[in-house]
Amino acid sequence: MNLKQYIRNIKDFPVEGIIFRDVTPLLSTPEAFKKSIDLMAERIKDWNFDAIAAPEARGFIFGATLSYLLSKAFIPIRKPSKLPYKTIGIEYELEYGKASLEMHEDAIENHKKVVIVDDVLATGGTVEAISKLIEKAGGEVVGMVFLIELTALKARERLEKFRVESLITY
Numbered sequence: 001m002n003l004k005q006y007i008r009n010i011k012d013f014p015v016e017g018i019i020f021r022d023v024t025p026l027l028s029t030p031e032a033f034k035k036s037i038d039l040m041a042e043r044i045k046d047w048n049f050d051a052i053a054a055p056e057a058r059g060f061i062f063g064a065t066l067s068y069l070l071s072k073a074f075i076p077i078r079k080p081s082k083l084p085y086k087t088i089g090i091e092y093e094l095e096y097g098k099a100s101l102e103m104h105e106d107a108i109e110n111h112k113k114v115v116i117v118d119d120v121l122a123t124g125g126t127v128e129a130i131s132k133l134i135e136k137a138g139g140e141v142v143g144m145v146f147l148i149e150l151t152a153l154k155a156r157e158r159l160e161k162f163r164v165e166s167l168i169t170y
Contacts, residue, residue, distance in 0.1 A: 051111035092129035124155030
C-alpha cells in the first residue's frame with residue numbers, strides 16, 4: 001500500500017510558501033490508518049522501551065494507538081495549562097516564535113525508556129524539546145518514529161544522537 005497517496009498537500013498553509021502535509025485522508029481511510037500503525041509498530045517493536053510520548057494533537061492519534069498495540073504506557077505532551085496535575089515544562093524556539101510544552105512531573109517515574117511518536121518530522125524542534133523534557137524528568141529517549149519526514153529540513157542532523165524512523169518522506 002502506498003501511504004503517500006493518502007496524504008493531502010495543501011499549498012500556502014499555514015503561511016505562504018509552506019506545503020502542509022494533511023494526514024486526515026489517511027486517518028479517514030481505515031486500511032491506510034491501520035497499515036501506518038502496523039508499519040510504525042514494526043519499526044519500534046524490538047526497541048527496549050517502557051512508554052511512548054507524543055505531542056498534542058496529531059501525535060496523540062499515532063502515539064496512543066501504538067501504546068495500546070504494543071502494551072506500553074502513554075505520556076501526553078501538552079501545551080501549557082492543559083494537564084491537571086503538577087507539571088514540568090520547557091520553552092523552545094520555533095521558526096516563527098517560541099512555544100512551550102509540559103508533561104506531568106511524575107510521568108517518567110515508572111517509565112524511564114521512552115519512544116517519541118509524532119505525525120510529521122519537520123525541523124525537529126518540537127521533538128528535540130520533548131527529548132529534553134523527558135531527560136529533565138530523568139528519562140531516556142530510546143528513539144523516535146514518525147509517519148512523515150520532510151527531509152529537506154534536515155531534522156536528522158539536529159537529532160543525530162537519536163534513532164529516527166519514518167514511513168513517508170518528502
